[in-house]
Amino acid sequence: MKIDLLNKIRETNPVVLNISNFVTVQDVANGINAIGASPIMSEEISETDEMVGISSAVALNLGAFTKPQVDHILAMGKAANTHHKPLVLDPVAVGAIDYRKQVANELMNQFQVDVIRGNAGEIAALANVAWDAKGIDAGSGDQDVVEIAKAAANMHHCVVILSGATDVITDGEHVARVFNGSPLFQLHVGSGDMLSSIVAAFCAVSDNDYFEAAQTACLVFAATGQLVAGQLQEERPGTFSMQLMDELHLVTVADIEKIAQFD
Amino acid sequence: MKIDLLNKIRETNPVVLNISNFVTVQDVANGINAIGASPIMSEEISETDEMVGISSAVALNLGAFTKPQVDHILAMGKAANTHHKPLVLDPVAVGAIDYRKQVANELMNQFQVDVIRGNAGEIAALANVAWDAKGIDAGSGDQDVVEIAKAAANMHHCVVILSGATDVITDGEHVARVFNGSPLFQLHVGSGDMLSSIVAAFCAVSDNDYFEAAQTACLVFAATGQLVAGQLQEERPGTFSMQLMDELHLVTVADIEKIAQFD
Amino acid sequence: MKIDLLNKIRETNPVVLNISNFVTVQDVANGINAIGASPIMSEEISETDEMVGISSAVALNLGAFTKPQVDHILAMGKAANTHHKPLVLDPVAVGAIDYRKQVANELMNQFQVDVIRGNAGEIAALANVAWDAKGIDAGSGDQDVVEIAKAAANMHHCVVILSGATDVITDGEHVARVFNGSPLFQLHVGSGDMLSSIVAAFCAVSDNDYFEAAQTACLVFAATGQLVAGQLQEERPGTFSMQLMDELHLVTVADIEKIAQFD
Numbered sequence: 001m002k003i004d005l006l007n008k009i010r011e012t013n014p015v016v017l018n019i020s021n022f023v024t025v026q027d028v029a030n031g032i033n034a035i036g037a038s039p040i041m042s043e044e045i046s047e048t049d050e051m052v053g054i055s056s057a058v059a060l061n062l063g064a065f066t067k068p069q070v071d072h073i074l075a076m077g078k079a080a081n082t083h084h085k086p087l088v089l090d091p092v093a094v095g096a097i098d099y100r101k102q103v104a105n106e107l108m109n110q111f112q113v114d115v116i117r118g119n120a121g122e123i124a125a126l127a128n129v130a131w132d133a134k135g136i137d138a139g140s141g142d143q144d145v146v147e148i149a150k151a152a153a154n155m156h157h158c159v160v161i162l163s164g165a166t167d168v169i170t171d172g173e174h175v176a177r178v179f180n181g182s183p184l185f186q187l188h189v190g191s192g193d194m195l196s197s198i199v200a201a202f203c204a205v206s207d208n209d210y211f212e213a214a215q216t217a218c219l220v221f222a223a224t225g226q227l228v229a230g231q232l233q234e235e236r237p238g239t240f241s242m243q244l245m246d247e248l249h250l251v252t253v254a255d256i257e258k259i260a261q262f263d
Numbered sequence: 264m265k266i267d268l269l270n271k272i273r274e275t276n277p278v279v280l281n282i283s284n285f286v287t288v289q290d291v292a293n294g295i296n297a298i299g300a301s302p303i304m305s306e307e308i309s310e311t312d313e314m315v316g317i318s319s320a321v322a323l324n325l326g327a328f329t330k331p332q333v334d335h336i337l338a339m340g341k342a343a344n345t346h347h348k349p350l351v352l353d354p355v356a357v358g359a360i361d362y363r364k365q366v367a368n369e370l371m372n373q374f375q376v377d378v379i380r381g382n383a384g385e386i387a388a389l390a391n392v393a394w395d396a397k398g399i400d401a402g403s404g405d406q407d408v409v410e411i412a413k414a415a416a417n418m419h420h421c422v423v424i425l426s427g428a429t430d431v432i433t434d435g436e437h438v439a440r441v442f443n444g445s446p447l448f449q450l451h452v453g454s455g456d457m458l459s460s461i462v463a464a465f466c467a468v469s470d471n472d473y474f475e476a477a478q479t480a481c482l483v484f485a486a487t488g489q490l491v492a493g494q495l496q497e498e499r500p501g502t503f504s505m506q507l508m509d510e511l512h513l514v515t516v517a518d519i520e521k522i523a524q525f526d
Numbered sequence: 527m528k529i530d531l532l533n534k535i536r537e538t539n540p541v542v543l544n545i546s547n548f549v550t551v552q553d554v555a556n557g558i559n560a561i562g563a564s565p566i567m568s569e570e571i572s573e574t575d576e577m578v579g580i581s582s583a584v585a586l587n588l589g590a591f592t593k594p595q596v597d598h599i600l601a602m603g604k605a606a607n608t609h610h611k612p613l614v615l616d617p618v619a620v621g622a623i624d625y626r627k628q629v630a631n632e633l634m635n636q637f638q639v640d641v642i643r644g645n646a647g648e649i650a651a652l653a654n655v656a657w658d659a660k661g662i663d664a665g666s667g668d669q670d671v672v673e674i675a676k677a678a679a680n681m682h683h684c685v686v687i688l689s690g691a692t693d694v695i696t697d698g699e700h701v702a703r704v705f706n707g708s709p710l711f712q713l714h715v716g717s718g719d720m721l722s723s724i725v726a727a728f729c730a731v732s733d734n735d736y737f738e739a740a741q742t743a744c745l746v747f748a749a750t751g752q753l754v755a756g757q758l759q760e761e762r763p764g765t766f767s768m769q770l771m772d773e774l775h776l777v778t779v780a781d782i783e784k785i786a787q788f789d
Contacts, residue, residue, distance in 0.1 A: 015661040023288050023304050025549050029715040034763050039715065040619065040661040041549050043590045047625040054622055054661060064306045066331070068592075093303065096317055099310040135278040135303040135317060187512060189292040189302065237297050238508030245764025249713060286551050286567050327569045329594070356566065359580055362573040398541040398566040398580060450775060452555040452565065500560050501771025 001176075001216045001262065003253045005202050010036035014056035014204035017042065018197055019073050021063025021092060024190035027241070028061075031194040034248035035220075037201040045072045052079040056086075056204035059197040060113075062104060063092040070103055077111030086203035086210060089113040090196035095121030095133025108156055114203060114210045116152065117161040117196040120145055127152035136189075138164055146175055159210045163195060167218040169211070176215045179261040180222035182229035187237035188244075195221050215262070223256045224248055264439075264479050264525065266516045268465050273299035277319035277467035280305065281460055282336050284326025284355060287453035290504070291324075294457040297511035298483075300464040308335045315342040319349075319467035322460040323376075325367060326355040333366055340374030349466035349473060352376040353459035358384030358396025371419055377466060377473045379415065380424040380459040383408055390415035399452075401427055409438055422477045426458060430481040432474070439478040442524040443485035445492035450500035451507075458484050478525070486519045487511055527702075527742050527788065529779045531728050536562035540582035540730035543568065544723055545599050547589020547618060550716035553767070554587075557720040560774035561746075563727040571598045578605040582612075582730035585723040586639075588630060589618040596629055603637030612729035612736060615639040616722035621647030621659025634682055640729060640736045642678065643687040643722040646671055653678035662715075664690055672701055685740045689721060693744040695737070702741045705787040706748035708755035713763035714770075721747050741788070749782045750774055 015038045020028060025041060032039035042051045045068075052058060058080040060073050080087040089108070094101040095118075104126065116126065121133025124141060129148050131141035145162050153160040153172035162168040167178040185191040199217040206213035228243045278301045283291060288304060295302035305314045308331075315321060321343040323336050343350040352371070357364040358381075367389065379389065384396025387404060392411050394404035409431050416423040416435035425431040430441040448454040462480040469476035491506045541564045546554060551567060558565035568577045571594075578584060584606040586599050606613040615634070620627040621644075630652065642652065647659025650667060655674050657667035671694050679686040679698035688694040693704040711717040725743040732739035754769045 013660075020549070022285050022306070022548050023283070023292050023302075026289055026552060026716065029549050030763065030767075033713060033715050038661045038663055040622075041590050043548070043592045043595075044625075046593070047623055050623050050625055064304050066306045067309070069306075096303075097310055097313050099307075099313055134276075135301045137301055187296060189296050190289065234509075235512060236506075236509035237293065237512050238505040241293075241508075242505055242764040242768055243762075245767075246760075246762035249761060249763050285548050285569070286546070286555050289552060327567050329569045330572070332569075359566075360573055360576050362570075362576055397539075398564045400564055450559060452559050453552065497772075498775060499769075499772035500556065500775050501768040504556075504771075505768055 001219055002212055003216060003220065003256050005205055005213065005216050006220055006253055008205040009201055012205060013038050014201060015040055015054055016197055016200045016204065017051050017055035017058045019060045019076055021061040021193050023063055024193040027190035028194050028197050030245055031248060032197050032201060034245045035198055035201060045075050048075045048079050052076060052083050052085060057200040058085050059088045059200040061090045061092060061193055061196060062100060063193060074107055074110055077107060081111050086114045086200065088115045088117060088196055088200040088203065090193060091116065091118050091122050091126060093136050095125040095131060095139065096135050101125050113156065113158050115159045115161060115199055115214050116156060117163060117199055119192065120148065120162055120164055123152045123160060123162040124148050127155060150175065159214045161199065161214050161218060163192060163218065167222060169215045169218055171211045174211065177263050178218045178222050180219065180226045180259060182225045184229050184235060184237060184240040185225050187235065188241045219260055219262055220256055223259055224251045226259060227251065227255065264482055265475055266479060266483065266519050268468055268476065268479050269483055269516055271468040272464050275468060276301050277464060278303055278317055279460055279463045279467065280314050280318035280321045282323045282339055284324040284456050286326055287456040290453035291457050291460050293508055294511060295460050295464060297508045298461055298464060308338050311338045311342050315339060315346050315348060320463040321348050322351045322463040324353045324355060324456055324459060325363060326456060337370055337373055340370060344374050349377045349463065351378045351380060351459055351463040351466065353456060354379065354381050354385050354389060356399050358388040358394060358402065359398050364388050376419065376421050378422045378424065378462055378477050379419060380426060380462055382455065383425055383427055386415050386423060386425040387411050390418060413438065422473045424462065424477050424481060426455065426481065430485060432478045432481055434474045437474065440526055441478065441481045441485050443482065443489045443522060445488045447492050447498060447500060447503040448488050450498065451504045482523055482525055483519055486522055487514045489522060490514065490518065527745055528738055529742060529745065529782050531731055531739065531742050532746055532779055534731040535727050538731060539564050540727060541566055541580055542723055542726045542730065543577050543581035543584045545586045545602060547587045547719050549589055550719040553716035554720050554723050556771055557774060558723050558727060560771045561724055561727060571601050574601045574605050578602060578609050578611060583726035584611050585614045585726040587616045587618065587719055587722060588626060589719060600633055600636055603633060607637050612640045612726065614641045614643060614722055614726040614729065616719060617642065617644050617648050617652060619662050621651040621657060621665065622661050627651050639682065639684050641685045641687065641725055641740050642682060643689060643725055645718060646688055646690055649678050649686060649688040650674050653681060676701065685736045687725065687740050687744060689718060689744065693748060695741045695744055697737045700737065703789055704744045704748050706745060706752045706785060708751045710755050710761060710763060710766040711751050713761065714767045745786055745788055746782055749785055750777045752785060753777065753781065
């Protein structure tokens with residue numbers, strides 16, 4: 001993995017444009033900022049083209065959308081394609097709510113995403129695999145997560161990140177797995193959304209190798225969380241989320257290389 | 264009080280659906296998560312029925328609504344009644360803004376809430392008692408808060424929580440009071456909203472005894488805050504809010520029993 | 527500077543009404559609360575007049591507006607003028623997005639703001655000075671920031687705060703500069719928005735001397751951040767933002783006088 005993409009983010013400070021989930025937007029903005037990129041958010045369709053024009057990558061989060069926002073997401077996805085900007089989709093809760101799955105699929109019929117990042121329940125839904133998702137959580141199922149991720153990647157012609165205790169990253173053929181992480185990520189609601197936007201930041205500096213960018217983003221994020229969790233004596237979700245911001249800013253390529261576990 | 268409802272939340276991890284106040288939504292989601300339940304938020308009326316269907320309780324916050332959201336709140340309240348899911352209402356600032364009081368009353372004419380959670384100014388407004396509310400704060404008045412809470416409960420046929428330095432909980436006849444807490448709750452904007460959604464989590468595991476659930480939620484929340492505040496040397500609202508998340512995850516039934524003060 | 531306006535905020539606890547940026551709203555609410563004022567947010571145009579009526583100052587943030595919000599902002603600005611309440615505008619990203627600049631100018635043609643608070647890129651845009659803004663960040667340019675701020679103040683007939691490593695405050699004729707601060711403010715996304723609303727709190731207690739209020743708000747905020755940063759061994763943006771809340775509550779006039787640097 002090209003862990004030094006992290007340095008490239010810090011050197012070039014790419015603007016990452018987000019359609020955000022209002023639940024987690026502040027953490028996502030601060031996470032993008034902490035790792036060295038520059039966040040911008042938009043809620044108004046009239047500024048879509050200008051916004052995409054000044055950005056180096058676009059992240060679309062389906063966390064709590066309204067119908068007007070779906071129109072905005074559609075316009076932004078199309079503009080990202082037109083401007084050749086990398087496009088990341090986070091399909092929040094499509095595993096639990098059929099309406100969301102339907103919206104996500106309709107959107108992806110109208111623009112081409114480069115990376116999808118979701119938990120097992122969400123990726124299974126997008127691959128049409130039976131899975132017992134639970135609200136915004138992954139839930140449980142007995143299919144192999146690598147096969148699910150590959151099926152979703154082949155169906156949607158993009159890189160898929162199925163994140164969890166082990167992150168699975170695939171372009172439909174090749175597979176990478178990241179074994180770093182911490183159970184504390186599950187205790188902080190914004191973790192997945194933050195990872196999706198950080199994936200966009202890595203895509204922005206990846207010379208269009210989104211499979212590489214996706215793997216590296218997962219490794220950097222998971223390893224940073226593991227470093228933070230390792231300093232805590234107890235499971236402290238509040239302290240974890242605060243120190244995760246600190247460490248996203250402070251962590252070095254060498255820190256990550258020291259503990260990286262992937263194949 | 265059945266403090267071990269806390270354990271039941273952690274064992275069953277109920278999904279709590281929220282119409283959220285965008286001001287405090289991230290804290291509310293993390294608070295629900297930290298105590299052991301699973302938060303989900305929705306902004307789109309089309310997914311109402313599915314969302315209520317997968318949830319174990321519903322919390323409606325009037326903190327910063329638009330007219331489209333009022334339609335959504337109405338649909339969600341009705342769906343909660345139809346699906347027999349416990350329904351909690353947080354009537355933010357109805358004491359200060361007549362328009363909000365009018366909206367809250369119109370909503371409650373169209374569905375039946377199980378618990379209302381507000382400060383003295385808000386509950387007084389819903390009981391049609393004169394009170395000098397101040398913005399989102401309780402303000403001041405010279406009526407007896409127990410009588411105000413009982414009047415509101417009888418008028419709206421539900422359990423009422425009037426929260427403050429002492430929390431008053433009543434079904435209109437019986438009254439419980441929780442004396443635990445900390446002045447630091449007032450210094451953190453999301454505290455009341457978080458309590459309302461945690462009340463919903465307790466309702467979800469209460470076998471329909473919402474008076475019991477409401478009392479217990481107040482005790483657990485107030486005692487947890489008191490434990491956190493007791494470890495601080497000074498009034499540190501930022502540190503308090505972070506450690507409140509930690510402690511909501513770590514606190515045990517035994518910790519609470521040790522300091523519980525109620526009648 | 528009248529640093530003891532800080533005490534006046536804490537004694538009178540003015541209500542500060544905000545049209546908020548959903549990205550940073552929770553931090554802004556908590557920041558207003560921590561310094562001793564009382565925040566209220568609104569999203570619904572129908573409550574505009576009542577909301578302005580109960581408030582002592584109004585802060586309008588253009589951070590992530592939709593067209594319906596622009597109508598709301600317009601109504602609120604006009605109501606603030608009618609009710610003679612001090613009015614602060616934060617023109618987020620008008621330097622990077624022409625659409626936003628156009629909206630900001632149209633709004634300011636229809637009501638009179640008392641203070642504009644932005645970074646160099648934003649203030650340069652409102653003064654029609656060439657500048658290379660970068661997304662939500664200040665970007666870079668070779669014009670003198672004092673001249674830019676004076677031009678914007680004269681063009682919009684109000685006090686202008688151009689904030690950055692040095693804050694420039696001007697009424698178009700007189701200029702004050704605040705040299706306190708910390709680079710950590712740049713690493714926390716909500717800092718500028720929080721300052722804008724804190725400026726509104728100072729305006730509320732300033733007896734209509736908004737130039738004085740603006741300077742003092744900048745000094746108090748910058749000095750408080752400097753005190754927090756001085757206690758950290760490393761650049762920790764998460765810890766900084768949490769302790770900034772603590773210190774906004776704890777900081778005294780004497781603490782600020784001790785380190786104040788301005789002219």
